Amino acid sequence: MSLGFLMLCHTALDRAAQVARHWAQQGCPVVIHVDARVGEAALEGMKRALDDCADVRFAPRHRCEWGTWSLVAAMQSAAELMLAAFPDVSRVYAASGSCLPLRPTAELGDWLDARPDTDFIESVTTADVGWTQGGLSLERFTLRFPFAWKRHRWLFDRWVTLQRRLHLQRPIPEGIEPHLGSQWWCLTRETLEAILTDPRRGEFDRYFRTVWIPDESYFQTLARRHARRIESRSLTLSKFDFQGKPHIFYDDHLQLLRRSDCFVARKIWPGADGLYDHFLSLEPGAPGRAEPKPGRIDRLFSQATARRTRGRAGLYMQSRYPREHWENGRTATRYSVFEGFTELFEDFETWLGRAIGARVHGHLYAPDRAHFAGGERLFNGCLSDSAALRDYVPTDFLTNLIWNTRSEHPCFQFGPADNQAPAGFVAADPNARISVITGAWAVPLFRAATPFDEIRARAARLQKTEAEHLGLLRNNWVRAQVRVWPLADFAAAPAEPIQDILDEITPRGQPRLTEMPRMVDLTGFGRFLQTLRNAGMNPWLAGDFPLEDTPQPAPPARRARQAR
Amino acid sequence: MSVIGKYRLRLKRQRQRLRAWRKRGELRCLRDRTRAIGRGDVLLFSTLRNERIRLPYFLRYYREMGIGHFLIVENGSDDGSREYLEEQPDVSLWTTQASYKRSGFGVDWLNWLQRRHGHGHWTLVVDVDEFLVYPFCDTRPIRALTDWLDASALRAFPAMLLDMYPKGPIDAQPYREGQDPIEIAAWFDSGNYTIRRNPEYLDLWIQGGPRARAFFADDPARAPALNKIPLVKWDRRYAYMRSTHVLLPRGLNYVYDEFGGEKASGCLLHAKFLDTFLDKSAEEMTRRQHYAASREYRAYSAGLRERTDLWCPWSEKYINWRQLEILGLMSKGNWA
Numbered sequence: 030m031s032l033g034f035l036m037l038c039h040t041a042l043d044r045a046a047q048v049a050r051h052w053a054q055q056g057c058p059v060v061i062h063v064d065a066r067v068g069e070a071a072l073e074g075m076k077r078a079l080d081d082c083a084d085v086r087f088a089p090r091h092r093c094e095w096g097t098w099s100l101v102a103a104m105q106s107a108a109e110l111m112l113a114a115f116p117d118v119s120r121v122y123a124a125s126g127s128c129l130p131l132r133p134t135a136e137l138g139d140w141l142d143a144r145p146d147t148d149f150i151e152s153v154t155t156a157d158v159g160w161t162q163g164g165l166s167l168e169r170f171t172l173r174f175p176f177a178w179k180r181h182r183w184l185f186d187r188w189v190t191l192q193r194r195l196h197l198q199r200p201i202p203e204g205i206e207p208h209l210g211s212q213w214w215c216l217t218r219e220t221l222e223a224i225l226t227d228p229r230r231g232e233f234d235r236y237f238r239t240v241w242i243p244d245e246s247y248f249q250t251l252a253r254r255h256a257r258r259i260e261s262r263s264l265t266l267s268k269f270d271f272q273g274k275p276h277i278f279y280d281d282h283l284q285l286l287r288r289s290d291c292f293v294a295r296k297i298w299p300g301a302d303g304l305y306d307h308f309l310s311l312e313p314g315a316p317g318r319a320e321p322k323p324g325r326i327d328r329l330f331s332q333a334t335a336r337r338t339r340g341r342a343g344l345y346m347q348s349r350y351p352r353e354h355w356e357n358g359r360t361a362t363r364y365s366v367f368e369g370f371t372e373l374f375e376d377f378e379t380w381l382g383r384a385i386g387a388r389v390h391g392h393l394y395a396p397d398r399a400h401f402a403g404g405e406r407l408f409n410g411c412l413s414d415s416a417a418l419r420d421y422v423p424t425d426f427l428t429n430l431i432w433n434t435r436s437e438h439p440c441f442q443f444g445p446a447d448n449q450a451p452a453g454f455v456a457a458d459p460n461a462r463i464s465v466i467t468g469a470w471a472v473p474l475f476r477a478a479t480p481f482d483e484i485r486a487r488a489a490r491l492q493k494t495e496a497e498h499l500g501l502l503r504n505n506w507v508r509a510q511v512r513v514w515p516l517a518d519f520a521a522a523p524a525e526p527i528q529d530i531l532d533e534i535t536p537r538g539q540p541r542l543t544e545m546p547r548m549v550d551l552t553g554f555g556r557f558l559q560t561l562r563n564a565g566m567n568p569w570l571a572g573d574f575p576l577e578d579t580p581q582p583a584p585p586a587r588r589a590r591q592a593r
Numbered sequence: 594m595s596v597i598g599k600y601r602l603r604l605k606r607q608r609q610r611l612r613a614w615r616k617r618g619e620l621r622c623l624r625d626r627t628r629a630i631g632r633g634d635v636l637l638f639s640t641l642r643n644e645r646i647r648l649p650y651f652l653r654y655y656r657e658m659g660i661g662h663f664l665i666v667e668n669g670s671d672d673g674s675r676e677y678l679e680e681q682p683d684v685s686l687w688t689t690q691a692s693y694k695r696s697g698f699g700v701d702w703l704n705w706l707q708r709r710h711g712h713g714h715w716t717l718v719v720d721v722d723e724f725l726v727y728p729f730c731d732t733r734p735i736r737a738l739t740d741w742l743d744a745s746a747l748r749a750f751p752a753m754l755l756d757m758y759p760k761g762p763i764d765a766q767p768y769r770e771g772q773d774p775i776e777i778a779a780w781f782d783s784g785n786y787t788i789r790r791n792p793e794y795l796d797l798w799i800q801g802g803p804r805a806r807a808f809f810a811d812d813p814a815r816a817p818a819l820n821k822i823p824l825v826k827w828d829r830r831y832a833y834m835r836s837t838h839v840l841l842p843r844g845l846n847y848v849y850d851e852f853g854g855e856k857a858s859g860c861l862l863h864a865k866f867l868d869t870f871l872d873k874s875a876e877e878m879t880r881r882q883h884y885a886a887s888r889e890y891r892a893y894s895a896g897l898r899e900r901t902d903l904w905c906p907w908s909e910k911y912i913n914w915r916q917l918e919i920l921g922l923m924s925k926g927n928w929a
Binding site for chain 2: 270271272274276277279280281298300329330332333334336337338339340341344345346347348349350351352355356357407408409410411412413415417418421422425426429432433
């Protein structure tokens with residue numbers, strides 16, 4: 030065995046000691062660097078715990094701070110000690126105190142032996158990395174960073190801005206090309222020696238001292254200068270979240286880690302007893318030839334990042350409350366709003382429900398209560414039909430309803446007699462499909478046995494509301510798909526628009542319409558509209574109905590006006 | 594926010610802290626075991642009155658979660674709660690006979706204890722009928738969560754109150770000591786919550802659930818608030834303002850993402866609606882020591898007499914935290 034491990038530790042020293050002992054017992058020398066900020070007592074404890082392990086050494090200590098040269102210095106000291114103290118070591122693996130070996134070291138040794146002279150170090154040019162945080166990639170190498178990002182964020186930012194503004198740049202030393210990558214590498218003795226004994230090392234060290242996050246670039250860049258063959262990947266499974274901090278593994282990741290076939294994972298929660306117990310007691314089994322497969326773990330963590338950055342469309346809850354226009358989807362799924370259809374057709378909701386095989390609501394925003402499909406008093410998610418509850422935050426009622434039935438295609442009726450509060454929200458929602466038959470509110474008035482004065486007043490009110498609503502739907506910010514037909518046109522030729530609407534809700538494989546919804550009897554409706562006109566109220570939204578009662582008004586072959 | 598606005602909030606916070614300081618004399622320490630508190634312990638703070646029957650399960654639930662120490666204010670109990678708590682090795686106990694209402698419903702007392710003992714610790718403030726559920730709580734102890742919050746530089750963790758109720762009349766299944774109350778009150782409302790953002794404190798004001806639909810349908814604005822921020826990395830300068838709904842400094846209330854993403858959050862399962870509730874509401878009606886002159890209790894006892902079943906065919910039966918996550922009541926955020 031000729032593999033040696035370097036360990037950089039700063040917390041949870043007991044766990045680090047456990048892992049170091051494990052490696053040492055498997056015949057791998059270990060050099061431990063303990064952060065100089067760790068107290069003497071803790072260090073003594075760790076040394077005592079590793080007393081009986083002959084091949085464990087402690088490197089000279091540096092005060093380590095994230096993103097600074099100190100981490101490289103620590104790694105250099107540890108590596109120098111390793112090369113000097115263990116002349117048999119032919120490969121050096123850089124690890125941290127929160128790393129955990131997932132496979133017996135013998136398997137890693139065999140696997141490495143099968144790939145001689147190869148350095149495993151993630152090493153990517155600045156132009157090609159997608160993961161740098163804070164927008165600094167090449168600038169890490171061309172600007173100077175005298176201030177610690179963690180402690181003096183304000184100064185750090187100002188200093189970067191100032192250098193950019195003044196175009197202050199410094200040259201990159203001759204002969205190296207900046208590369209970035211994970212600091213958990215595995216190098217051959219030759220490469221590591223070449224880096225540490227490079228005649229120009231002094232020059233490079235001085236340069237990297239003021240590079241930002243040099244621990245992600247020092248060895249990665251210089252390995253390119255000396256290595257015979259580089260395999261640009263890290264053998265340590267280590268994933269970073271969207272803020273650039275490492276994901277942490279817990280006991281419940283055990284199966285996932287086991288099946289990943291990776292050699293070392295980082296970072297492990299110190300309290301994960303199950304992981305430490307399991308992986309540190311693995312017996313070397315059959316010669317493991319399996320390639321590391323971090324794919325499943327990648328997926329798990331990229332899902333977590335997506336959830337944190339994009340979230341679930343249409344969800345409003347305690348920890349996701351997007352500002353307007355930042356919703357990534359105002360509502361959870363597509364839905365259809367029908368205006369004027371229940372008025373024109375008999376039992377339209379039942380018919381539509383049958384045609385598309387779904388539940389169709391009545392007027393959800395009716396003044397008396399929310400008319401859920403089937404006349405239910407409560408609906409999915411225990412949504413109440415109480416008008417007061419609904420009107421308390423009217424858009425929440427809608428987003429809740431759509432979220433609760435997001436596996437269906439929600440459909441509901443709307444009209445000028447309803448609470449108009451959600452109309453703007455719906456109009457700006459790309460998920461909404463709004464179909465309007467204008468003037469259809471006149472049909473129930475025509476069929477009602479109400480005193481004419483009252484009808485006239487109601488008609489005027491409804492027409493005004495609907496006209497405002499249509500104005501709203503014509504705004505340039507409307508994102509819903511809107512179709513508008515005047516009542517007269519729709520009544521004359523309903524089949525085509527209805528087929529269009531159905532195709533849109535159930536796009537694939539629906540048979541042609543066999544059964545049309547039954548239109549209410551409009552005999553005398555033209556006369557009724559004329560009566561309204563005679564009373565001084567022009568129902569212009571209904572369109573041109575012929576005055577005389579022909580069975581069907583002459584079909585004007587006008588297409589639906591598409592607002593968008 | 595303007596400088597004046599910020600200053601006003603600062604004054605409010607300082608006034609709240611001063612109140613806590615003044616009320617400290619109302620507390621008499623019965624058992625002080627706070628010396629046993631370890632450096633990284635998560636501490637639980639609670640106020641209670643006559644909850645003897647609930648205590649054994651409550652303590653067990655949170656001990657299993659990994660709470661290091663319980664700091665409890667007992668307010669005039671006469672059912673043996675005090676004696677029971679005195680015997681618990683990980684409980685520090687204070688007692689008071691003073692008015693619950695005039696201490697801001699216990700907030701002043703707990704603000705004081707948190708200031709004394711919570712500084713630098715993660716502190717969880719819950720009632721005896723509230724059970725915290727957070728992502729992965731079935732496999733990871735609460736220290737895993739607080740370590741992760743620390744690493745993510747987060748100071749507060751939200752957990753919305755989720756009202757649980759039984760199927761059938763509230764007194765049909767009597768609660769036995771030591772029993773998991775969620776076995777009885779196993780049902781909840783999954784999708785009828787309304788949210789409004791309070792621009793002054795930045796908190797989200799969440800209402801809804803069974804209480805809103807059953808008792809406040811005609812006056813939803815008065816329905817109880819369900820947003821809570823029970824888990825906070827405490828600093829002696831912090832103060833809870835109204836129960837655990839709102840904190841100052843107000844940045845602590847900013848526990849939600851405004852750009853479409855989801856931050857991590859949990860739920861507080863609220864096992865209030867057990868048979869014990871009927872006695873409580875009768876008692877509280879006469880004591881009038883609860884929020885807004887016990888209006889909630891009045892509404893409940895009127896409502897519960899007429900229709901005693903909060904359950905409906907759309908009620909969800911509680912399974913685990915993953916179910917709550919799928920329903921959109923809580924989120925893993927980027928914790929995986």
